[in-house]
Amino acid sequence: KQEVTQIPAALSVPEGENLVLNCSFTDSAIYNLQWFRQDPGKGLTSLLLIQSSQREQTSGRLNASLDKSSGRSTLYIAASQPGDSATYLCAVNSGYSTLTFGKGTMLLVSP
Amino acid sequence: SQTIHQWPATLVQPVGSPLSLECTVEGTSNPNLYWYRQAAGRGLQLLFYSVGIGQISSEVPQNLSASRPQDRQFILSSKKLLLSDSGFYLCAWTPWQGASAKNIQYFGAGTRLSVL
Numbered sequence A: 001k002q003e004v005t006q007i008p009a010a011l012s013v014p015e016g017e018n019l020v021l022n023c024s025f026t027d028s029a030i031y032n033l034q035w036f037r038q039d040p041g042k043g044l045t046s047l048l049l050i051q052s053s054q055r056e057q058t059s060g061r062l063n064a065s066l067d068k069s070s071g072r073s074t075l076y077i078a079a080s081q082p083g084d085s086a087t088y089l090c091a092v093n094s095g096y097s098t099l100t101f102g103k104g105t106m107l108l109v110s111p
Numbered sequence B: 001s002q003t004i005h006q007w008p009a010t011l012v013q014p015v016g017s018p019l020s021l022e023c024t025v026e027g028t029s030n031p032n033l034y035w036y037r038q039a040a041g042r043g044l045q046l047l048f049y050s051v052g053i054g055q056i057s058s059e060v061p062q063n064l065s066a067s068r069p070q071d072r073q074f075i076l077s078s079k080k081l082l083l084s085d086s087g088f089y090l091c092a093w094t095p096w097q098g099a100s101a102k103n104i105q106y107f108g109a110g111t112r113l114s115v116l
Helices: none
Strands: A004-007 A010-014 A019-025 A032-038 A044-051 A056-059 A062-067 A072-077 A086-093 A099-101 A105-110 B003-007 B010-013 B019-026 B032-038 B044-052 B055-058 B065-070 B073-078 B087-094 B111-115
Touching: A004 A086, A010 A019, A019 A032, A019 A086, A019 A105, A032 A062, A032 A072, A044 A056, A044 A062, A044 A072, A072 A086, A099 B032, A099 B044, B003 B087, B010 B019, B019 B032, B019 B087, B019 B111, B032 B073, B044 B065, B044 B073, B055 B065, B073 B087
Parallel strands: A010 A105, B010 B111
Antiparallel strands: A004 A019, A019 A072, A032 A044, A032 A086, A056 A062, A062 A072, A086 A099, A086 A105, B003 B019, B019 B073, B032 B044, B032 B087, B044 B055, B065 B073, B087 B111
16 A cells, blocks of 8 residues: 655745755555645645656756655755745555645745 | 536534535546545545546545546535544546546645534
């Protein structure tokens, strides 16, 4: 059974810092990995999707990497802003787009 | 463009009452559809998914059921709610591509269910 772990569970940084969120998964037989953002009481917004054959994806200040063989992914956020404050979720697709989620990293960026 | 609708946004129900949550997708055909639950202190858990009308796969044994009466409609139901059914329920869709679906999954705004 696939298990996804995210570290740290919470992170508080001052504005402008670069930061890294970590995600690990136990079964490397995945189709892709997706990073989401969730604001309090809201649904999920997709940030980046990395196919199993890819090593990284970039969108603006976000960069996600994938090392499938070691079961790890990282989300790098450059020059963090208060608007980046949210919970970040990592999810792996093990077929039919059935996603297994980590519990998330709650990020707070202070001005 | 495609959109996904979920309702109601919030719901407070007594223990033992029935439940019906509805999700509809617009602007696409034959999507894969999903129901997730996010309980306090726990991660998002996949409850059901559907790859076509009348085709429902259940991921975990529970007090809930799902149905897909139309191509773009997905319904989550219960005959008698339990306290443990409280949580944040999210519907999602992805374009159909079979087992190797590689597309982004899109989520609705969610329903906050409180069972008292």
